[in-house]
Amino acid sequence: MVRVGVIGGTGYTALEVMRLLQRHPHAEVTVVTSRSETGPVSSSHPSLTGQITVNFTNPDPDEIAEKTDVCFCCLPHKASMDCIPSLLASDVRVVDLSADYRLSDPSVYEKWYGHVHTDPTRLGTTVYGLPELYRDQIRGQNLVANPGCYTSTSILALAPFLKADLIDPQAIIIDAKSGVSGAGRSPKVATLYAECNESFSAYSVGNHRHAPEIEQVLSNASGKSVEVLFTPHLVPMDRGIFATIYATPARDTTESELKEALRAFYSNEKFVRVVDHLPRTKDVAYTNFCDVTVRLVRGRVMILAVLDNMIKGAAGVAVQNFNLISDFDEETALL
Structure with missing residues (x-):
């Protein structure tokens, strides 16, 4: 089983990621983070009652790395780049659902998102996670920039x-x-x-x-x-x-x-x-x-x-990318 973390677990995209992973035979959600929520994940997502049994926590990246092999980063832009380098340094693979690693040019990112990119060396080298175009490049990667809807x-x-x-x-x-x-x-x-x-x-x-x-x-x-x-x-x-x-x-x-x-x-x-x-x-x-x-x-x-x-435009393609970097059948949990 691959131990999976969901970083930023209170939003709609995180909910859909967890719903899909519940039927994945090779994935177990071990960490769901939130800066604002505590208690069971089902307290924020009642549809997951009895399915996701972990509680919301707010650990630092090192603590997340101890409990996960792959993380779905469902944080807003800017927040993602603050935690992803530490996860990668701890050999945790990441599917990032924010926009932080999609663009190739740091100046273009700064123009459109209003922030200086703090991890610019990965821009232009991070594979864009649209399997229909970049399947071969996605396989085996440790960081995938999930596309938007x-x-x-x-x-x-x-x-x-x-x-x-x-x-x-x-x-x-x-x-x-x-x-x-x-x-x-x-x-x-x-x-x-x-x-x-x-x-x-x-x-x-x-x-x-x-x-x-x-x-x-x-x-x-x-x-x-x-x-x-x-x-x-x-x-x-x-x-x-x-x-x-x-x-x-x-x-x-x-x-x-x-x-x-x-x-x-x-x-x-x-x-x-x-x-x-x-x-x-x-x-x-x-x-x-x-x-x-x-x-x-x-x-x-x-x-x-x-x-x-929420699915092909976010969580579903993220699971496709998870399957590809983990060497699972790409369709697992999606049909």
Whole structure:
């Protein structure tokens, strides 16, 4: 059994990580940390009653290392980089669900997150944890930068067409919608029931932190300089991401050719389903699937992709990464 720690255990993502690990035959949750909560984990997550029997604790990294082999770091950005170097120094492997190790350039991180990175030598060398693109690089790593939900949806939707030179990498518009759980569990005025119910709104227009991450990963994966216009929206539902992406064809093409490129790219992928119908968030809720399709409309490429922001967009892909670095079957606990 692999001894697992969940660092920052009170949020929605941590809850989903623990739910998935409960059915993992080779993992045992031995540490769940919190700076604010004490007592049983079920006191904050009643759905885990009788499943996770450890209590919340607030140990230092050395104490965590004594009880764990792998940690899922579910802390906010900046807090992750404060503890991860110590865990790695104690030979604890880490799947980091924050944004602290996703970007390659410390100056880009500082610009978008407003903090100087205190562990800059690992930026650019930490593997990006999207198995469909970086599976071979993830295997055996001691640190994996888990992707975000908007980024996973956008990258999985666009990568096949960019790598096949089917779309213009400089003319991409991503119109994406997220359920309220994507904002986290901490109370915020914008996500109060009375504020977001019966409403639909855009936010962070032109300055969302996921835009440089999407551009960086797609540029690296395709070998082209990719630019996107990314606009996120808040939808009054619990969970789910729906991305409608508009691109300009790089040459004459047909809808059949576009669909075939998508199917060929994901022909051996279990968790990306290329569908003919228009996808819905309900069809992927509580699963690790991303459903994607494509249309050619008035000479424009329209890609539609959905996933569960808490599973394939966070905890599910984190478990995929855990399986890969631990040399388990990648699908374990996810089907």
